[in-house]
Amino acid sequence: MREITYAQAINEALRECMKEDERVVLLGEDIGLYGGIFQVTAGLLDEFGEERVIDTPIAEAGFVGAGVGAALTGMRPVVEVMFIDFTTVCMDMIINQMAKIHYMFGGQGRVPIVLRVNIGAGRGTAAQHSQSFHALFMHIPGLYVVAPSTPYDAKGLMIEAIKNDNPVIFVEHKKLYVEKGPVPEESYIIPFGQADIKRKGSDITIVATHAMVLRSLKAAEEVAKEGIDVEVVDPRTLTPFDKVTILESVKKTGRLLVADEGHKSCGVAAEISAMVAEEGIFDLKAPVVRVCSPDTPIPFSPPLEQAYVPDVKDLLSAIKHLMEYA
Amino acid sequence: MEIKKKKLVELYTTMLKIRLFEERVIDLYARGLIPGLAHLYIGEEAVAAGICGVLRENDYITSTHRGHGHVIAKGAELKPMMAELFGKKTGYCKGKGGSMHIADMEIGILGANGIAGGGIPIAVGAGMSAKWRGTDQVTACFFGDDASNNGTFHEGLNLASLYRLPVIFVCENNQYGISVGQKKQRLIQDIAIRATSYDMPGIIVDGNDVVEVYEASLKAMKRAMAGEGPTLIECKTYRWRGHHEGDPNQGRRYRTTEEIDSWKKEDPIKRMAAKLIADKVLTKKKMDDLKNQVLEEIEQAVIFANESEFPTIEEMYEDVYIYGDRA
Numbered sequence: 001m002r003e004i005t006y007a008q009a010i011n012e013a014l015r016e017c018m019k020e021d022e023r024v025v026l027l028g029e030d031i032g033l034y035g036g037i038f039q040v041t042a043g044l045l046d047e048f049g050e051e052r053v054i055d056t057p058i059a060e061a062g063f064v065g066a067g068v069g070a071a072l073t074g075m076r077p078v079v080e081v082m083f084i085d086f087t088t089v090c091m092d093m094i095i096n097q098m099a100k101i102h103y104m105f106g107g108q109g110r111v112p113i114v115l116r117v118n119i120g121a122g123r124g125t126a127a128q129h130s131q132s133f134h135a136l137f138m139h140i141p142g143l144y145v146v147a148p149s150t151p152y153d154a155k156g157l158m159i160e161a162i163k164n165d166n167p168v169i170f171v172e173h174k175k176l177y178v179e180k181g182p183v184p185e186e187s188y189i190i191p192f193g194q195a196d197i198k199r200k201g202s203d204i205t206i207v208a209t210h211a212m213v214l215r216s217l218k219a220a221e222e223v224a225k226e227g228i229d230v231e232v233v234d235p236r237t238l239t240p241f242d243k244v245t246i247l248e249s250v251k252k253t254g255r256l257l258v259a260d261e262g263h264k265s266c267g268v269a270a271e272i273s274a275m276v277a278e279e280g281i282f283d284l285k286a287p288v289v290r291v292c293s294p295d296t297p298i299p300f301s302p303p304l305e306q307a308y309v310p311d312v313k314d315l316l317s318a319i320k321h322l323m324e325y326a
Numbered sequence: 327m328e329i330k331k332k333k334l335v336e337l338y339t340t341m342l343k344i345r346l347f348e349e350r351v352i353d354l355y356a357r358g359l360i361p362g363l364a365h366l367y368i369g370e371e372a373v374a375a376g377i378c379g380v381l382r383e384n385d386y387i388t389s390t391h392r393g394h395g396h397v398i399a400k401g402a403e404l405k406p407m408m409a410e411l412f413g414k415k416t417g418y419c420k421g422k423g424g425s426m427h428i429a430d431m432e433i434g435i436l437g438a439n440g441i442a443g444g445g446i447p448i449a450v451g452a453g454m455s456a457k458w459r460g461t462d463q464v465t466a467c468f469f470g471d472d473a474s475n476n477g478t479f480h481e482g483l484n485l486a487s488l489y490r491l492p493v494i495f496v497c498e499n500n501q502y503g504i505s506v507g508q509k510k511q512r513l514i515q516d517i518a519i520r521a522t523s524y525d526m527p528g529i530i531v532d533g534n535d536v537v538e539v540y541e542a543s544l545k546a547m548k549r550a551m552a553g554e555g556p557t558l559i560e561c562k563t564y565r566w567r568g569h570h571e572g573d574p575n576q577g578r579r580y581r582t583t584e585e586i587d588s589w590k591k592e593d594p595i596k597r598m599a600a601k602l603i604a605d606k607v608l609t610k611k612k613m614d615d616l617k618n619q620v621l622e623e624i625e626q627a628v629i630f631a632n633e634s635e636f637p638t639i640e641e642m643y644e645d646v647y648i649y650g651d652r653a
Contacts, residue, residue, distance in 0.1 A: 062481025069451020105429040106419030107645040165648040
């Protein structure tokens with residue numbers, strides 16, 4: 001199969017959906033002429049014109065809210081907020097409006113909007129352009145939260161996100177945009193709520209998201225040399241969440257490591273750990289370990305940032321620690 | 327401008343319906359039948375009636391926490407409305423929204439909104455949507471004076487102007503942002519001048535004169551439908567009650583009885599009634615009949631709300647997400 005990048009895979013999903021459905025329109029900062037800060041929307045302005053690919057002013061509450069209004073009245077907007085960090089200035093539109101409209105109005109109205117954001121540190125952009133607070137959206141009922149780790153998943157999940165009638169926070173990862181992988185040329189959907197086992201193993205379950213999936217696979221190869229057999233499970237969507245696959249994996253391995261690039265406290269890993277504690281604790285033979293970002297803002301200085309981002313080294317020491325429990 | 331007699335009676339009736347509905351709400355709230363918050367619109371009826379008086383059924387509105395008037399003027403039915411205020415399952419929102427969140431997608435009510443300025447970007451999006459879909463639908467966006475100090479107002483007006491959207495921005499200047507008066511909110515006297523920054527007409531009207539509001543709305547509507555873009559209409563008015571029914575002494579902590587009484591003399595309904603009688607559009611007798619009809623409709627709504635069931639606990643978990651057939 002041909003290989004394309006994660007950014008190209010999302011681009012292809014957008015293009016296919018725009019070709020198929022006139023209601024699909026794009027809004028966001030620098031998504032037109034510039035092609036998007038990470039080139040995810042490259043070429044779409046030329047192909048679909050400025051009626052459907054709109055370079056908005058830097059007014060997140062305005063254009064994200066406009067996306068909500070457009071979705072509510074029959075469109076299917078895909079709105080890009082340049083960095084997840086910038087969603088803080090339009091949080092009302094996300095939390096109080098798009099997430100709640102359908103419920104608050106008693107099942108009236110649909111808000112089929114996709115809000116594209118990205119997370120991930122490691123690019124020297126400090127505390128306001130590198131955060132990974134996607135867990136925040138998991139806390140809000142009414143939103144779906146999608147977290148692709150591969151080009152294949154990114155395309156199939158994006159097509160599903162656009163066709164879905166609910167508001168979707170589509171969380172991309174900056175460090176993954178250039179990663180290549182096999183992606184079918186035809187259109188396909190990955191249903192929400194289906195985790196994917198990225199590597200089968202019997203000793204430890206690593207539930208990993210985004211770039212932590214790749215890092216976990218590398219760590220798994222590393223420890224395989226020592227005879228440790230790691231299973232890597234990627235939830236792919238955080239809401240809805242596939243508990244079954246994770247609990248089954250934990251039942252098999254008895255050891256759980258959760259790896260997510262968000263802060264450790266109240267994060268994705270905290271939620272998954274709590275879920276396993278509630279529903280699978282008797283399958284565990286070791287305490288749950290979380291590998292996450294520290295509970296500090298993201299520092300600028302390169303050695304500090306390098307230490308900040310959870311990486312293969314952190315995973316290796318967590319794996320070794322878990323294997324101390326028989 | 328010559329307005330047909332039928333339209334004048336319609337504007338009057340709408341105002342009367344809002345007033346009498348809310349007077350009943352005062353009583354029901356005091357009796358504990360309406361839980362939560364009730365932000366009343368009494369005194370401001372001419373704004374909703376005048377603006378919505380030009381809208382068609384498929385035109386849109388976005389409303390506010392003080393939304394009863396807007397939705398009644400847009401054509402909401404009183405039975406599901408009252409039931410919603412009671413928290414009953416027969417309400418517009420199955421009892422999940424309450425007073426601050428009445429919506430009726432069938433007639434373009436995109437929802438009352440509990441966040442000041444929250445509806446403004448949504449109205450902009452409805453305007454963009456009408457353009458994308460190639461319809462001539464117009465969106466009227468209601469908000470208060472203090473919401474014009476919110477970022478969403480400035481972002482929304484800029485976007486609507488930039489894309490020449492068919493949106494009518496309706497600022498209901500009732501003189502107070504909750505308890506904070508005009509002079510403590512901003513230095514400019516008139517919010518309408520803010521339209522200049524966004525290259526759109528900014529019109530000031532007497533918000534207690536339904537005909538003046540209607541005429542301004544009609545002009546804005548024509549401009550919107552001609553593809554010329556949005557208009558900002560500032561309606562100077564006053565809320566007679568407190569910010570909500572629980573506001574101590576109906577808002578006399580931050581305003582005087584004299585001030586309230588002076589605005590009551592500008593009662594939009596009395597003014598319109600006097601005009602209709604003077605112009606021989608309606609007789610006193612006809613007016614009394616109208617009032618009795620409206621009161622009966624409200625009575626039926628209260629009976630309906632009272633007799634309706636509360637939602638079951640299971641229903642709490644419904645409508646969080648949409649499943650099944652896709653739109």
